[in-house]
Amino acid sequence: MKTTTWAVAAVLLATGSVYSADKTGLDQLKAGVSCPIVQPGTSNVCPVDKKAGCCCAASQAAGDCCATSKPAGECCKSNCKCGAVSKPACCGSCPTTQPTTGAAALPAGDPSVPESWFLRAEAEIDALAGVEARDEVRKLMGIARADAGDYQGAATEAGKLKDPMRSEIFSSIMLGHARAGDVSAIKAVAGQISEPGIRDSGLWRAASVLCNKARLAESEEVATLIADPRLQSRVYVLIAKKYALAENEAKAKAITEQISEKRLKDYMPEAMAKIKTVIANDSANDGAKEQPETDSVQEILTGLAAAFAHRGNLEEALRSAARQKAFVQQALAYVAVAEAQADRGEKEGMDKAFSMAEQSAGKESDSLAKGIAYAAVAMAKLKTNDLSGARKSMQEVLAIPGAGGDPFRLEVGSFSASGNPALLGLRLRLGDVQEALAAAKTPEGNYEEMDCYLIGMLLAKEGRMEPLGQWISALTSAPQRVYANIGVGAGLLARKQSPSKGP
Numbered sequence: 001m002k003t004t005t006w007a008v009a010a011v012l013l014a015t016g017s018v019y020s021a022d023k024t025g026l027d028q029l030k031a032g033v034s035c036p037i038v039q040p041g042t043s044n045v046c047p048v049d050k051k052a053g054c055c056c057a058a059s060q061a062a063g064d065c066c067a068t069s070k071p072a073g074e075c076c077k078s079n080c081k082c083g084a085v086s087k088p089a090c091c092g093s094c095p096t097t098q099p100t101t102g103a104a105a106l107p108a109g110d111p112s113v114p115e116s117w118f119l120r121a122e123a124e125i126d127a128l129a130g131v132e133a134r135d136e137v138r139k140l141m142g143i144a145r146a147d148a149g150d151y152q153g154a155a156t157e158a159g160k161l162k163d164p165m166r167s168e169i170f171s172s173i174m175l176g177h178a179r180a181g182d183v184s185a186i187k188a189v190a191g192q193i194s195e196p197g198i199r200d201s202g203l204w205r206a207a208s209v210l211c212n213k214a215r216l217a218e219s220e221e222v223a224t225l226i227a228d229p230r231l232q233s234r235v236y237v238l239i240a241k242k243y244a245l246a247e248n249e250a251k252a253k254a255i256t257e258q259i260s261e262k263r264l265k266d267y268m269p270e271a272m273a274k275i276k277t278v279i280a281n282d283s284a285n286d287g288a289k290e291q292p293e294t295d296s297v298q299e300i301l302t303g304l305a306a307a308f309a310h311r312g313n314l315e316e317a318l319r320s321a322a323r324q325k326a327f328v329q330q331a332l333a334y335v336a337v338a339e340a341q342a343d344r345g346e347k348e349g350m351d352k353a354f355s356m357a358e359q360s361a362g363k364e365s366d367s368l369a370k371g372i373a374y375a376a377v378a379m380a381k382l383k384t385n386d387l388s389g390a391r392k393s394m395q396e397v398l399a400i401p402g403a404g405g406d407p408f409r410l411e412v413g414s415f416s417a418s419g420n421p422a423l424l425g426l427r428l429r430l431g432d433v434q435e436a437l438a439a440a441k442t443p444e445g446n447y448e449e450m451d452c453y454l455i456g457m458l459l460a461k462e463g464r465m466e467p468l469g470q471w472i473s474a475l476t477s478a479p480q481r482v483y484a485n486i487g488v489g490a491g492l493l494a495r496k497q498s499p500s501k502g503p
Contacts, residue, residue, distance in 0.1 A: 005418045006450050111465070114148075114496070117489035120481075127478040135165055140453065141486050142169035146176055147413030148493035155192075167195040171202030172414040178206035183218050190225055200228040207235045213343065214310040216242055220255065233261035240268065241295065244275045245307040275300055298324060302333040309340035314349045318356065330360035331373035335380045342384050354381065354389065361396070368407070371397045375407035379422075382429055391430050394423075412454060413490075421451060428458040433467045447475075449483045456487025461495050 110116055118141060128134050142157030151173050158169040170193045177185035186206050193199035203226045210219035216239055223239065226232035236259045243252035252272060259265040278300045295303070301323050308317035317340070321333035334357035341350035354377065361373035378393035397403050405423030409416065417425060420439070427436035440451050447455070452475070459468040468488065475481045 005421060007416050007418075111469075112492070114489045114492040117460075117485045117492065121485035121489070124478045124482050124485075128482065133479075135161060137482050137486070139165040139168060140483070141489075143172045143414050144453070144457070144486050144490035145493065146172035148490045149176060149497040150493050151176065153493075164195045164198055167193045167198040171198050171205070174202045174206050175209065175414060178209040178222070181210065181213070181215055181218055183221050186222055187225065196227060200226050200231050204231045204235055208238060211235070211238045211242055214242065214307070214340075229260045233259045233264045237264055237268065237271075241271065241275065241303065242307065244272050245279075245300070245303050246311065247279065249276075271295065275304075279304060298326070298329045302329070302336050305333045306336040306340050309337040309349070309353075310343070312344065312346075314341065314346070314352070318353065321353075321356070326369070327360045327364040328366070328369035328373045331357045331364070332376055334360060335376045339380055339383070350384065354386075358393070361393075367400050367403065371400050371403040371407035375409070378426060379408065379410060382426060387430055390426070394426055394430070412457070415450075417450075417454065421448075421454065424451060425454055425458060428455065428464075429462065431462070431464070433459070433464060437467075437471060446477070447480055449479050452480045452483040453487040453490075456484035457491040457494075458487075460488040460491025462491075463495065 121137070121141065125134050125137055128137060138157060138161055142154045142161070145151075145157060146154035146169060154169055154173050158166045161169070170189055174186050174189040174193075177189060186203070190199055190203060193202065203222055207219045207222040207226070210216075210222060219235065219239055223232055223235040226235065236255050240252045240255040240259075243249075243255060249272075256265070256268045256272070259268065274295075274297075278297055301320055305317045305320035308314070308320060314337070317337045318334070321330055321337055324330040324333050334353045338350045338353035338357065341347075341353060357373070357377050361370060361377060364370040364373055374393045374396040378390045378397065381387075381390040381393060397407055405420035408420075408422035408426060409418050410422035410425045412425060424436050424440045427433075427439070437455065440447055440455065442448065456468070456472065459465075459471070472481070472484050472488070475484060
């Protein structure tokens, strides 16, 4: 497998359904669970029906783990465990360094409950080498909670960290509110971010999400909160172009006047004129020397198609997409129309746009371009829970010699994955679990840490508990298990909070 490629993204992957655990998988996860701490007079194995964090005793003396003496075999209080961020008084004599647990030596707990998985991760954080590595994991735990919609839990995790990690978690919380279009919540969270750079970057991402959903008034409102002139100007550029594509010239000019960065402000008249020309004419040419921010004709036509679709004018949207000269660009434009129709709940229009995207992808002669086109269809259909259609398009990509996972792009919460990690996510969503896990292994037979997060999150989100139990019990390193456990917790949270049909 090629090197995992992850980056920060601005859009969340929308999946999940009402939790329904597979009993066989739960039994496998419960089997062999043992106590993560070893105290004088304690046995190492806890009964599987005891609560998370319990410590079973052959003979338990006061002050060892329990506050008072316990008869043999009785369980200590569930909150008496070492490795927690704040240790209750009854754990005062727990050793500061805990032994590394084995693959089957995880804290007991109900595997259908998200919190039990976060506790499993917490129990092994101390086994990670270095404070920075441990803090990175705690940051991921906060971001994972935010991505799953557990904003209170994410804020609690943020409170355990110092800046800039604390602010990064709040930035992910802000992004979740942007997806819901809740500007008042965005403002409230922005006030809790003390790092100016992270705050402005988060606001830029939030404004961009709103802008891409054609919620321009809300995007403009968020843009006013950005202190960095460069980032604020870039948001205004996006908004002005959207208004121009919607043929609202007056509003586009008004937004342009708010751009403070001179370089961006100077090129905007040319950009607006080009958009107007493309809208008015059946053809337009790109200049020999375009500025980086100036959209190409291809980008303008795709944006125009999406703008018509957002306004409910399907026929004009499809006509704009058809004006693309290259088949791959036609396919991408039709996909943009399909996604806009999906946002509007227009299934008939969405299906028509997807059908036209597939036709254009099939006509593309360049192998890489064909792969990009079909991959875009696959990922878009995945978002609409058309799993059979997504599988068909994925197979078209994989049938192209040498394509592999390169054309795929996948948004996973606050992150984006490209190449093989994206293909891994798609395969997991479609239920090709064993093939996906085999392909995800490194040459050494291990898994990348963020791939462990992705695998745990998607298997839990899709309710595939039996393969999850088999896979996670075979992980041999603490970092892999920690990332996987966080992913499972986040997947279960998202599954409960964002129900959908699923596979």
